[in-house]
Amino acid sequence: MLVPETDPVEGYNLRMLLDRMNARNYVLQHGQVISLPFDSASDEAVRDGDIRLTDYELVDWILGEESSADQTLDPTERALLRTYLEGCRALLISGTEIGRHLDGQGADPDFYRTYLRARYVADDAGTYMVTPTADSIFAGLPPFRFDAPGTYDPDSPDVIHPATGSVAALEYVGGMGGVAAVQYADGCSRLVYFAFPLETVDPTARAAVVGRALNFLTNQPSVVRHRVFLPLVLRNFAAVSPSALVNGNFETDEGWTLGNLATYDPSLARSGARSMRLGIPPGEPGRYVYSSISQTFVVPEGPAVTLSLWAYIRTGGDRDDLFYVSLYDGSGQYRLLDSWRPGDLPENTWVERKVDLTSYAGQRITLYIGVKNDGDNQTAALNVDDVEVR
Numbered sequence: 271m272l273v274p275e276t277d278p279v280e281g282y283n284l285r286m287l288l289d290r291m292n293a294r295n296y297v298l299q300h301g302q303v304i305s306l307p308f309d310s311a312s313d314e315a316v317r318d319g320d321i322r323l324t325d326y327e328l329v330d331w332i333l334g335e336e337s338s339a340d341q342t343l344d345p346t347e348r349a350l351l352r353t354y355l356e357g358c359r360a361l362l363i364s365g366t367e368i369g370r371h372l373d374g375q376g377a378d379p380d381f382y383r384t385y386l387r388a389r390y391v392a393d394d395a396g397t398y399m400v401t402p403t404a405d406s407i408f409a410g411l412p413p414f415r416f417d418a419p420g421t422y423d424p425d426s427p428d429v430i431h432p433a434t435g436s437v438a439a440l441e442y443v444g445g446m447g448g449v450a451a452v453q454y455a456d457g458c459s460r461l462v463y464f465a466f467p468l469e470t471v472d473p474t475a476r477a478a479v480v481g482r483a484l485n486f487l488t489n490q491p492s493v494v495r496h497r498v499f500l501p502l503v504l505r506n507f508a509a510v511s512p513s514a515l516v517n518g519n520f521e522t523d524e525g526w527t528l529g530n531l532a533t534y535d536p537s538l539a540r541s542g543a544r545s546m547r548l549g550i551p552p553g554e555p556g557r558y559v560y561s562s563i564s565q566t567f568v569v570p571e572g573p574a575v576t577l578s579l580w581a582y583i584r585t586g587g588d589r590d591d592l593f594y595v596s597l598y599d600g601s602g603q604y605r606l607l608d609s610w611r612p613g614d615l616p617e618n619t620w621v622e623r624k625v626d627l628t629s630y631a632g633q634r635i636t637l638y639i640g641v642k643n644d645g646d647n648q649t650a651a652l653n654v655d656d657v658e659v660r
Contacts, residue, residue: 273423296332296469299421303477304330306484317346318527323354328487333365334467335424342371345533348381349523355385355459360487364464369428386463387436387454392429396445400466406439407453407462407486413443414475416466427466436461453486460487515567515637518579518657520546529640531561540580540620540655549641550649552586562640569635569659575627577607579639579657580620585612586648593641593652595625600633612650620655627659 272284297310306328311321313331323329331351336342342365343351355361363386372382373390383389398417402408416424429448432438439462440451454461462483471479517525520534521542535547548561569575577595585591595608607625615621641652 274425296334296421296467299469299476300330300332300480303480304484305481306488313347316350317344319524323350324357324359326359328360328484329354329362331361331363332467332469333363333368334469335366335422337367338371338375338377341377342368343378343381344528345378346523346528348378348385349534352381352385353523355461358458360460362462362468362483362487364466364468366424366427366466368463369430369465370426374428383433387432387434387461388430388452388463388465389433390428391431391448392446394426394446395429395442395448395450395465397442398424398427399443400440400450401443403438403441406437407482408439408451408479411475411478411482414479415472416468416470418470418472418476421470424467424470430463430465436463440464455486458489460489462487514570515565515657515659518659519655520544525565526563527565529562529564530559532563535653538582538653540582542655545582545653545655546639547651547653548639549591549651550643551651552584552649554649556643556645556647556649558643558645560640560642562638563654564636564638566634566636567659569627569630569633571631572628575631575659577625577627577637577657577659578622580622580655581615582620582653582655583612583615583617583650584652585617585650587612588644588646588648588650589613590644590646591642591648591650593650594638595623596638596640597630598636598638599630600635 273287274282275285276282301308301310315321316323333342368386369382369388369390370393371377373379374393398415399413400416401413402411427450429442429446430452431449432452435456436452436454438449439453442448442450450466451462451464468476468480519542521544531550532546532548534544536544539545546563548563550556581593583593589611591612593610594606596604596606598604608623639654641650643649
């Protein structure tokens, strides 16, 4: 969040310039220049399933300076965007490190090139000035800067190149040169991708730039709609809880909240096409980390209620690593339901585990399935499949 500066006396230093530190509320700068009615949400709300991208025809995804350490787009978000874009919709996406993370560092080159329709060229364009390319959606606009006073420093914007049918929309002026934004249209599928943050564009240019992008993405002129304000009264409101565990076979992206290192695994499944992988597979560098998935639901009523799941474990044999099944009950108390360590179960085969949930019948619980790695290179991983409550 600190701002780098090279002072003629002190040399390179970091300054706590409050008006230029990352306030992380840049939906404001976007919303001020979007002339269409819109909702806003955090990426976590999308990833956790609270917001469904497929309910919308146009999405503006703000990534700012998120990079490989923060995961510009994590595996779940990429899967959701993949489904969204395959459904004949429009995406506006911007950020400095998307190409470097997904393509340059190999996180997901196929997604980057196939769905964001760009190829990564270099990490830092070395300039804050761009100009429209001939015949692009921005043609006729003057060159503009993306280091507006009062915003954070969007250093190291990616240099990119069109791919998979896209064309260059903006080019850098000075520095390394090269492409700064691409556009793509194929019938009802449309994309505009900026390799720098839109929120840092000079305010005198931002409205025109976003307006051109919206015209293209909606395939119609963006006009200010009339605003109608209606009173909203909620009486006897209660949050609706999911009535039962969903997606226990992990064939869709519904239901589960994915923690550290959790990922859908198409290479291994007890049934269907994929399972969920947690932890660190043997052979990969170790670190101290908890890796888990969770889901909130209401335990069904019944004389006997059982949670069953199938586990496939791989370990380096370190007894300090741990596999566990736990929950938070209806009163918010943490309960450990089941646990085992390397050596307790057969490895490299599917093993069923069962837990009695009868005492939680009718309660809204949050179920956790996870792995703890203790930090050495004798790592532990767990694939889980066919989770059922009955």
